[in-house]
Amino acid sequence: MFEARKKKLVQVLKKNEIGAIVLVPGPNLYYFTGLKLKQSERLTLAVITQEAETFFVSPQVELSKVEETVNDDIFWYTDEEGPSGALSQLKKAVGTLGIIGVEYDQMRVMELKAVEAFEAAVVDGNGLINNLRICKDEQEIEQLQQAVNILESSFEAVLPYIKPGVTEVEIAAQLEFEMRKRGSEGTPFGTIVASGDRGASPHGRASEKKIRSGELVVMDFGAIVNGYVGDICRTVAIGTVSTELKEIYEIVQLAQQTALDSVKPGVTAHEVDQAAREVIESHGYGEYFTHRTGHGLGLNSHEMPYLMKNNEMVLLPGMAFSVEPGIYLPDKVGVRIEDNLIITEDGFINLMSLPKELLTV
Numbered sequence: 242m243f244e245a246r247k248k249k250l251v252q253v254l255k256k257n258e259i260g261a262i263v264l265v266p267g268p269n270l271y272y273f274t275g276l277k278l279k280q281s282e283r284l285t286l287a288v289i290t291q292e293a294e295t296f297f298v299s300p301q302v303e304l305s306k307v308e309e310t311v312n313d314d315i316f317w318y319t320d321e322e323g324p325s326g327a328l329s330q331l332k333k334a335v336g337t338l339g340i341i342g343v344e345y346d347q348m349r350v351m352e353l354k355a356v357e358a359f360e361a362a363v364v365d366g367n368g369l370i371n372n373l374r375i376c377k378d379e380q381e382i383e384q385l386q387q388a389v390n391i392l393e394s395s396f397e398a399v400l401p402y403i404k405p406g407v408t409e410v411e412i413a414a415q416l417e418f419e420m421r422k423r424g425s426e427g428t429p430f431g432t433i434v435a436s437g438d439r440g441a442s443p444h445g446r447a448s449e450k451k452i453r454s455g456e457l458v459v460m461d462f463g464a465i466v467n468g469y470v471g472d473i474c475r476t477v478a479i480g481t482v483s484t485e486l487k488e489i490y491e492i493v494q495l496a497q498q499t500a501l502d503s504v505k506p507g508v509t510a511h512e513v514d515q516a517a518r519e520v521i522e523s524h525g526y527g528e529y530f531t532h533r534t535g536h537g538l539g540l541n542s543h544e545m546p547y548l549m550k551n552n553e554m555v556l557l558p559g560m561a562f563s564v565e566p567g568i569y570l571p572d573k574v575g576v577r578i579e580d581n582l583i584i585t586e587d588g589f590i591n592l593m594s595l596p597k598e599l600l601t602v
Contacts, residue, residue, distance in 0.1 A: 435459045440574050
């Protein structure tokens, strides 16, 4: 699998006359090599050339993990030595490179300085990589489905804990525990539990605020399976809520369903966003829908395609993304509903099965 991906990358490098691409620890390194590492203060790089050669620079502390995963040339260094010697060996092994592609959205200055030692022109390689990653294969879709299964069962398990007097952070902690129990590798972003007026912040991380009767609670959280991210949002009612809050929820529910009804291969990301946005605008809440309708999913919690205004990217089979319109009234309330979709040849698969009627706890 990883060799096949690397082969496609090499073909793209040749087509674009790029001598090599440099990857840093993170999603792209895993996607093309199978090596799972996180960026740290110790320099780690992978160089994949258009001749299909792969080289690694690794600190000694990560050497065993690299050796267990790949069969390529590894130039390693100790903490005392630092990476300069390993970089010199790498430069000699790679030879002259006219153009080098780098991950503009992942690479830090420390890593960029190391790349500059090649004395080659540096270009943004993100577009090339994103185009290779954007359509998921069957194995990737299965990982996403497993992540979604963890999300849904964890949500159901935590419902009995949601009651007046419990803090948002207590609910978030219980959610993360339930996800871990079910096999999630961690959380891809800070768990959002935002009740009452705090729900008006789309990214309102869980706080010490106590939940009260009559409030809506926005819960947005993610699970990870073999690196792949599922991302869900549901809004629940605590006891009896006002007619106004119910109506706002129903508008968001209608906007999301309208967006879902528009999804099929060949439509643009803009068109899906517009479908949701027009519903919310027609009910007078357009200015309170303050973010895009959705984002891609995969090894990142946010990646292409982005469902937003003026994005004319055409949706293709294999693309994975969220659909999550919302309304956020400052100092009052927030509502968001999110599903995860996969484009198919004739429509889409919704990876999620939870009902979306307003749930009262």
